[in-house]
Amino acid sequence: MLEVHGLSKTFGGLAALKDLSFSVQPGQIVGLIGPNGAGKTTAFNLISGTLPPSAGTVRFKGHDITGGPPSRVVKLGLARTFQNTSIYPKATVAQNVYRGALARLGTSLPNQLFSDGATRTALARLHEQVDEVLTLLGLASQRDALAGNLSYGHQKRLGVAIGLATQPEMLLLDEPAAGLNPEESAAFGELLRSLRTQRQLTLLLVEHHMALVMGLCEHIVVLVQGQKIAEGTPQAVRDNPQVIEAYLGAPEEFHA
Numbered sequence: 002m003l004e005v006h007g008l009s010k011t012f013g014g015l016a017a018l019k020d021l022s023f024s025v026q027p028g029q030i031v032g033l034i035g036p037n038g039a040g041k042t043t044a045f046n047l048i049s050g051t052l053p054p055s056a057g058t059v060r061f062k063g064h065d066i067t068g069g070p071p072s073r074v075v076k077l078g079l080a081r082t083f084q085n086t087s088i089y090p091k092a093t094v095a096q097n098v099y100r101g102a103l104a105r106l107g108t109s110l111p112n113q114l115f116s117d118g119a120t121r122t123a124l125a126r127l128h129e130q131v132d133e134v135l136t137l138l139g140l141a142s143q144r145d146a147l148a149g150n151l152s153y154g155h156q157k158r159l160g161v162a163i164g165l166a167t168q169p170e171m172l173l174l175d176e177p178a179a180g181l182n183p184e185e186s187a188a189f190g191e192l193l194r195s196l197r198t199q200r201q202l203t204l205l206l207v208e209h210h211m212a213l214v215m216g217l218c219e220h221i222v223v224l225v226q227g228q229k230i231a232e233g234t235p236q237a238v239r240d241n242p243q244v245i246e247a248y249l250g251a252p253e254e255f256h257a
C-alpha cells in the first residue's frame with residue numbers, strides 16, 4: 002500500500018530525516034514512534050506531499066507520490082490528520098466534515114454552485130458520505146454544533162472524521178490521542194480498530210501514548226534523531242535494547 006524509500010529531509014543544515022525506508026501492507030495498523038524532534042511529523046509531511054523531500058521516494062498503491070501535491074495524494078486515497086486538530090471552530094461539525102468530502106470530490110466551487118446533473122449526483126452522494134462519517138465517529142447528534150464548542154476528545158474525533166470524509170484507503174494520523182486521558186485514549190484505540198474493519202482502512206499513526214501504540218499497532222517503526230533505529234512487532238520493539246535506551250526507558254518503567 003505504501004512504500005517509503007530512502008526518504009531524507011534537510012532544513013538548512015539540520016538533517017530532520019535521514020534515509021528512512023519502510024513499507025505498510027494493506028489493512029495494517031503501523032505506528033511511527035520516537036522522542037520529540039525525531040522527525041515523525043516531518044516524515045508525515047513528506048509522505049502526504051505537504052513538503053518535498055531532499056531525497057528518496059514515496060509510492061502509494063504503486064503510484065509515485067513523492068513531493069505531492071497533497072490534492073493528488075488525497076485523490077489517490079491517502080489522507081492525513083494533523084497534530085493540532087485543524088478544525089474551523091466557528092463552523093458546524095457537519096460543515097467541517099464537508100471540507101474533507103469536497104477535497105476528494107475535487108469539484109470546483111462554481112460547479113458546486115451552478116451544478117450540472119453529474120455534479121448534483123456527486124453532491125447527493127457527498128451528503129450521504131458526510132452523514133455516514135458523522136455516525137461512524139459518534140458525532141451525528143452534534144452535527145449542527147459549532148466545532149469550537151465540542152469537548153477536546155470530540156474535536157480529535159472530528160479531525161479523524163474530516164480525514165475519513167475524503168474516502169481514503171489509508172489514513173495518516175498525527176498524534177490522534179494527544180491530550181486524551183488513558184480511558185479516552187483506550188476508547189480512541191477501539192474506535193480506530195473498528196474503523197479499520199468497517200472501512201477496510203490502512204492506518205499509519207504517530208503517537209506518544211505507548212499503551213495505545215503497543216495495543217493497537219501490528220508493526221512499529223522507531224525513529225531517533227531522524228534515523229530509523231528499529232522496526233518490528235510491538236513485542237520486538239519493546240524488547241529491543243537500543244529502543245529502550247534511546248526512547249522507552251527501562252522495561253520496568255514502561256507501562257504498556
Ligand SMILES: Nc1ncnc2c1ncn2[C@@H]1O[C@H](COP(=O)(O)OP(=O)(O)OP(=O)(O)O)[C@@H](O)[C@H]1O
Nearest residue numbers: 012015016017035036037038039040041042043044
Ligand atoms: N519547517 C521546519 N524548519 C526547520 N526545522 C524544522 C522544520 N520542521 C521540523 N524541523 C526540525 O526537524 C526536526 C524534526 O522535527 P519533527 O517535528 O519532524 O519531529 P517529531 O518527531 O514530529 O517531534 P514531536 O514528537 O515533538 O512532534 C526537529 O529538530 C525540528 O526542529
